[in-house]
Amino acid sequence: xxxxxxxxxxxxxxxxxxxxxxxxVSVFFVISAGIICRFTSLRISWTEELARWGLISLTYxxxxxxxxxxxxxxxxxxxxxxxxxxxxxxxxxxxxxxxxTVSYFFFNSLEAALKATRIxxxxxxxxxxxxxLLLPMSFFMMxxxxxWGLSTLFGAKSVDGKTIGL
Amino acid sequence: MGIIALVFVLxxxxxxxxxxxxxxxxxxxxxxxxxIPLSMIGQKMFSGIDNYVLLAIPxxxxxxxxxxxxxxxxxxxxxxxxxxxxxxxxxxxxNIVASVFFAGITGSGVADTAALGSILIxxxxxxxxxxxxxxxxxxxxxxxGPIIPPSVVMVIYSMATGxxxxxLFAAGYVPGLSIAxxxxxxxxxxxxxxxxxxxxxxxxxKQVILTLRESIIGLLCxxxxxxxxxxGMFTPTEAAVVACLYAIIAGKYLLKTxxxxxxxxxxxxxxxxxxxxxxxxxxxxxxxxxxxxxRIPSLVADVMLGITRNRFVFLMLxxxxxxxxxxxMDPGASVLIxxxxxxxxxxxxGIQPLHFALVMIVNLNIGLITPPVGTCLYAxxxxxxxxxEKISKAVLPFVGVELIALMLLTYIPELTLFVPxxxxxxx
Numbered sequence: 001x002x003x004x005x006x007x008x009x010x011x012x013x014x015x016x017x018x019x020x021x022x023x024x025v026s027v028f029f030v031i032s033a034g035i036i037c038r039f040t041s042l043r044i045s046w047t048e049e050l051a052r053w054g055l056i057s058l059t060y061x062x063x064x065x066x067x068x069x070x071x072x073x074x075x076x077x078x079x080x081x082x083x084x085x086x087x088x089x090x091x092x093x094x095x096x097x098x099x100x101t102v103s104y105f106f107f108n109s110l111e112a113a114l115k116a117t118r119i120x121x122x123x124x125x126x127x128x129x130x131x132x133l134l135l136p137m138s139f140f141m142m143x144x145x146x147x148w149g150l151s152t153l154f155g156a157k158s159v160d161g162k163t164i165g166l
Numbered sequence: 167m168g169i170i171a172l173v174f175v176l177x178x179x180x181x182x183x184x185x186x187x188x189x190x191x192x193x194x195x196x197x198x199x200x201x202i203p204l205s206m207i208g209q210k211m212f213s214g215i216d217n218y219v220l221l222a223i224p225x226x227x228x229x230x231x232x233x234x235x236x237x238x239x240x241x242x243x244x245x246x247x248x249x250x251x252x253x254x255x256x257x258x259x260x261n262i263v264a265s266v267f268f269a270g271i272t273g274s275g276v277a278d279t280a281a282l283g284s285i286l287i288x289x290x291x292x293x294x295x296x297x298x299x300x301x302x303x304x305x306x307x308x309x310x311g312p313i314i315p316p317s318v319v320m321v322i323y324s325m326a327t328g329x330x331x332x333x334l335f336a337a338g339y340v341p342g343l344s345i346a347x348x349x350x351x352x353x354x355x356x357x358x359x360x361x362x363x364x365x366x367x368x369x370x371x372k373q374v375i376l377t378l379r380e381s382i383i384g385l386l387c388x389x390x391x392x393x394x395x396x397x398g399m400f401t402p403t404e405a406a407v408v409a410c411l412y413a414i415i416a417g418k419y420l421l422k423t424x425x426x427x428x429x430x431x432x433x434x435x436x437x438x439x440x441x442x443x444x445x446x447x448x449x450x451x452x453x454x455x456x457x458x459x460x461r462i463p464s465l466v467a468d469v470m471l472g473i474t475r476n477r478f479v480f481l482m483l484x485x486x487x488x489x490x491x492x493x494x495m496d497p498g499a500s501v502l503i504x505x506x507x508x509x510x511x512x513x514x515x516g517i518q519p520l521h522f523a524l525v526m527i528v529n530l531n532i533g534l535i536t537p538p539v540g541t542c543l544y545a546x547x548x549x550x551x552x553x554x555e556k557i558s559k560a561v562l563p564f565v566g567v568e569l570i571a572l573m574l575l576t577y578i579p580e581l582t583l584f585v586p587x588x589x590x591x592x593x
Contacts, residue, residue: 017438020434020438028225031221031403032407034404048218052216052217055224055444056215059445065438066438066442073184074181075184076538078179094182097190098183109211109212132212
């Protein structure tokens with residue numbers, strides 16, 4: 001069970017990292033295209049909106065990849081100062097608290113995405129649902145990373161040797 | 167609101183990352199205390215980050231990554247050696263001056279610590295500096311990174327308050343250079359006291375020209391970036407993209423130090439690194455909503471104005487408060503939450519908004535090198551192979567001189583306002 005969780009978390013981490021990279025590369029080209037077109041008097045109006053959508057996607061997809069790599073910044077000195085056993089319990093509680101938060105965010109963002117089915121971009125005639133769906137997808141990935149992180153507290157080891165989670 | 171504060175502190179103490187502390191505290195309010203539909207959370211998470219100016223953040227981070235991978239950092243260090251290598255405590259001085267140049271490329275203090283620290287901390291140790299001192303100089307000078315433009319935290323401030331990014335960038339030069347100057351004076355004092363070495367031999371003219379030729383490529387990047395913004399040719403986001411494009415061309419075709427694989431790796435590193443900052447912004451927006459619903463801005467204003475109506479005392483109180491906040495919270499999150507609360511009070515007391523912005527930004531960035539949430543300390547610790555506690559102790563005198571610089575900037579507004587006035591941002 002723990003091995004399967006580890007595998008899923010590892011694969012989701014890779015997917016999120018590559019997705020975030022592709023989004024950043026795409027936004028880079030979109031903004032570059034906007035600049036070139038402005039200087040050549042060629043009017044394209046959709047670049048700004050598409051770039052903003054890219055930014056929103058990058059935020060949440062990239063944040064889930066960062067969670068897998070334990071890159072989010074937090075205060076650890078209190079936990080580090082505690083005796084090992086208590087620190088383990090406290091860290092477990094922290095994992096559970098974040099898992100609850102992420103679960104709420106998953107459902108809230110999914111609801112918001114489904115409600116946006118008929119809403120289209122200001123310029124791009126595409127349903128906002130598709131952009132907004134990336135949020136619950138990212139929170140879903142975060143939940144898996146946290147579940148695996150919680151399991152590492154009980155001695156499980158990661159396939160890539162990383163300590164995962166908070 | 168007391169319960170929210172308790173949840174916030176508790177969540178932070180048990181090691182939850184700051185982005186999720188902000189998210190969890192907001193969620194607690196919406197679920198248990200607020201009389202607001204929960205669907206608003208999903209909406210706010212989307213709209214809170216839907217801002218074109220924020221796109222500058224990933225590209226400023228990317229520009230730093232690209233410059234670092236194309237070995238432009240090495241050239242900037244060599245150039246700094248020509249400039250200040252003969253001053254006592256040469257490598258410490260080079261470290262500080264290189265930070266000034268690097269600050270013109272990237273807008274993040276942590277990037278500065280990682281890029282320069284990996285080269286200069288081992289080099290300083292080899293020349294006989296203690297590892298703690300080498301790490302302290304590196305982290306202390308990293309504070310310059312987000313103050314001299316481009317600056318990620320200035321972009322966030324602009325988003326939070328509507329202040330012009332160009333004006334903020336213009337106002338950042340003198341404060342950034344002032345901090346560099348006080349750090350150099352302290353490094354000089356230590357060099358004399360502890361007999362730190364300096365470069366004795368002269369660098370041959372041929373070598374100087376070669377170094378200049380290599381470093382000019384790196385030095386041109388901030389010129390393109392800033393000239394583009396100040397002239398109105400580019401928005402800050404576009405300028406950041408142009409800087410990245412320039413860095414790719416420079417590294418791949420001019421210096422030939424970068425392969426396509428390095429370009430891809432830079433994009434990958436920047437994508438995840440910027441997502442961390444952006445996630446904090448998204449969650450801070452949600453938390454800001456809680457503060458607004460609880461009317462905290464007007465409460466704080468009443469309390470502050472009840473204590474004093476003197477702008478000098480107010481600035482002192484704000485400085486003390488922000489120093490504390492900088493110690494426990496990321497500068498970006500602090501700016502997003504506190505700037506909309508404190509700025510109206512500052513304006514009502516007749517403080518120039520741009521001046522107040524820089525006081526706030528410089529102050530909160532000093533928090534990058536103070537424990538417990540001094541992210542630069544965390545970046546330097548593995549490079550110097552030292553504990554956070556040891557580096558924190560060694561960096562204290564440098565924090566002291568940075569606070570002196572902060573006081574000068576606080577009480578001599580013209581230091582901050584001189585350049586924006588010159589460029590026509592204020593009259």
